[in-house]
Amino acid sequence: MTTPLQHTVKIYNTLNGELQTFQPIKAPFVGMYVCGPTVYSDVHLGNCRTFISFDLVYRYLSHLGYKVRYVRNITDAGHLENDADEGEDKISKKARLESLEPMEIVQKYTTGFHDVMRLFNAHPPSIEPTATGHIVEQIEMIQQIIDNGLAYIVNGSVYFDVTKYNASGDYGMLSGRKIDELISGTRDLDGQSEKRSPLDFALWKKASPSHIMRWNSPWSVGFPGWHLECSVMSTKYLGQQFDIHGGGMDLKFPHHECEIAQNKAAHGHHGVNYWMHANMLTLNGKRMSKSTGNTLLPGELFSGDNAVLSKAFSPSVVRFFMLQAHYRSVLDFSNDALLAAEKGYNRLMEALDRLKTLEATVTESSWSVTDWQHKCYAAMNEDFNSPILIAHLFDAVRFINAVADGTAGIAPQDLSTLQTAMPAFVFDVLGLEIQQGETQSQHLEQTLALLIRIRNHARADKNWALSDQIRDELASAGVILKDGKDGTTYTLKS
Numbered sequence: 001m002t003t004p005l006q007h008t009v010k011i012y013n014t015l016n017g018e019l020q021t022f023q024p025i026k027a028p029f030v031g032m033y034v035c036g037p038t039v040y041s042d043v044h045l046g047n048c049r050t051f052i053s054f055d056l057v058y059r060y061l062s063h064l065g066y067k068v069r070y071v072r073n074i075t076d077a078g079h080l081e082n083d084a085d086e087g088e089d090k091i092s093k094k095a096r097l098e099s100l101e102p103m104e105i106v107q108k109y110t111t112g113f114h115d116v117m118r119l120f121n122a123h124p125p126s127i128e129p130t131a132t133g134h135i136v137e138q139i140e141m142i143q144q145i146i147d148n149g150l151a152y153i154v155n156g157s158v159y160f161d162v163t164k165y166n167a168s169g170d171y172g173m174l175s176g177r178k179i180d181e182l183i184s185g186t187r188d189l190d191g192q193s194e195k196r197s198p199l200d201f202a203l204w205k206k207a208s209p210s211h212i213m214r215w216n217s218p219w220s221v222g223f224p225g226w227h228l229e230c231s232v233m234s235t236k237y238l239g240q241q242f243d244i245h246g247g248g249m250d251l252k253f254p255h256h257e258c259e260i261a262q263n264k265a266a267h268g269h270h271g272v273n274y275w276m277h278a279n280m281l282t283l284n285g286k287r288m289s290k291s292t293g294n295t296l297l298p299g300e301l302f303s304g305d306n307a308v309l310s311k312a313f314s315p316s317v318v319r320f321f322m323l324q325a326h327y328r329s330v331l332d333f334s335n336d337a338l339l340a341a342e343k344g345y346n347r348l349m350e351a352l353d354r355l356k357t358l359e360a361t362v363t364e365s366s367w368s369v370t371d372w373q374h375k376c377y378a379a380m381n382e383d384f385n386s387p388i389l390i391a392h393l394f395d396a397v398r399f400i401n402a403v404a405d406g407t408a409g410i411a412p413q414d415l416s417t418l419q420t421a422m423p424a425f426v427f428d429v430l431g432l433e434i435q436q437g438e439t440q441s442q443h444l445e446q447t448l449a450l451l452i453r454i455r456n457h458a459r460a461d462k463n464w465a466l467s468d469q470i471r472d473e474l475a476s477a478g479v480i481l482k483d484g485k486d487g488t489t490y491t492l493k494s
């Protein structure tokens with residue numbers, strides 16, 4: 001048995017585009033910060049993927065024996081609509097539209113977010129700080145940046161001076177963007193702007209009379225800029241220099257680039273040793289977008305209530321599906337891919353069940369369990385490569401099934417290794433769960449498949465009375481049949 005901490009983990013670091021050996025600042029402790037959601041609407045499936053990716057990182061490092069402090073924030077103020085420094089605060093806008101107090105919006109969608117993450121079996125972070133709970137610290141950091149000469153005050157707002165900061169050439173170090181190209185890509189300031197350069201970003205904005213969320217500060221009654229909270233809360237709980245910072249790919253620029261700039265301007269360090277970014281989701285090969293209707297919410301996956309789905313999928317199947325892709329690859333959602341994932345997931349769970357009652361029959365196994373275990377760790381050690389781990393788990397499934405059928409043999413020591421390692425990888429590392437009522441739903445599925453077959457025979461015999469009776473009685477029991485070119489499918493009415 002290997003000692004977990006002997007494993008060498010490699011992480012793809014966005015900072016230099018290389019796989020790097022992971023060396024925590026103070027092993028076995030690890031500090032990890034992940035940008036959390038802006039809680040003004042239902043959590044997006046793409047966000048869920050990001051958080052499940054970092055749940056995998058958290059679970060695997062913990063499995064190896066690291067003591068991970070995992071901080072993930074809640075953005076409940078300051079995130080303006082167009083991600084720049086103009087427009088309305090996303091939460092204030094929703095509050096106005098729904099005639100609610102902003103904190104009611106925050107509470108509602110924070111609770112909804114937690115519910116979804118719990119269904120996905122994602123561990124809660126060790127600390128979940130909010131932007132509104134850290135206004136004092138944000139004001140302190142702004143003051144520090146002003147004192148260090150890298151921010152300026154105009155009409156009660158405070159802006160970060162990107163040009164001055166970039167004297168060191170550091171702006172763009174994460175995203176690889178060049179400051180000259182960035183400037184030529186932006187419109188000229190129209191003379192109305194308070195900023196000295198279009199790349200400058202707000203640390204503090206003076207509130208307009210209509211802005212609901214506002215706090216006192218030395219500069220004005222206003223609110224903090226969105227990028228600031230993550231610099232403040234990550235370094236408050238993890239130290240001025242910490243191990244891992246994660247988030248979705250879309251946050252790399254400008255959000256994370258600005259975080260690095262703020263950290264350096266306030267503390268003299270860039271703040272983070274390993275930057276990790278999770279890739280995005282597509283649906284049927286296209287970008288998800290509310291405006292084109294090409295969108296899928298987590299709740300719709302669990303209920304089957306979306307035109308792109310033929311049925312409901314359990315959260316664990318969806319999680320399994322997501323983990324079949326590496327976190328840095330684009331993942332495409334489709335009904336067929338989910339159906340295939342469900343089959344695979346069921347095979348995996350059945351094999352785990354079989355493994356419990358397997359008996360050792362030989363003194364030397366016909367397949368090397370030790371090699372297999374090494375390969376599983378090697379996959380995860382290489383930048384948390386869950387799809388390769390899953391491929392190895394299916395090699396074990398084939399072996400387990402062969403032993404159960406009597407076509408292969410397993411020795412006692414190997415059986416005990418497999419009985420420990422399989423559940424550890426499946427439940428502890430990948431975070432999959434045996435879904436409650438799984439067996440019942442499998443029985444239900446088989447029964448429905450039988451009824452659909454009988455109805456298809458009736459239709460082939462032109463026995464419309466029987467086929468309509470089956471359709472109508474199932475409908476009154478809440479099972480809606482749909483006849484399509486690929487055969488008959490069903491949805492369950494909740």
Ligand SMILES: [Zn+2]
Pocket residue numbers: 034035036230255
């Ligand atoms: Zn952030």
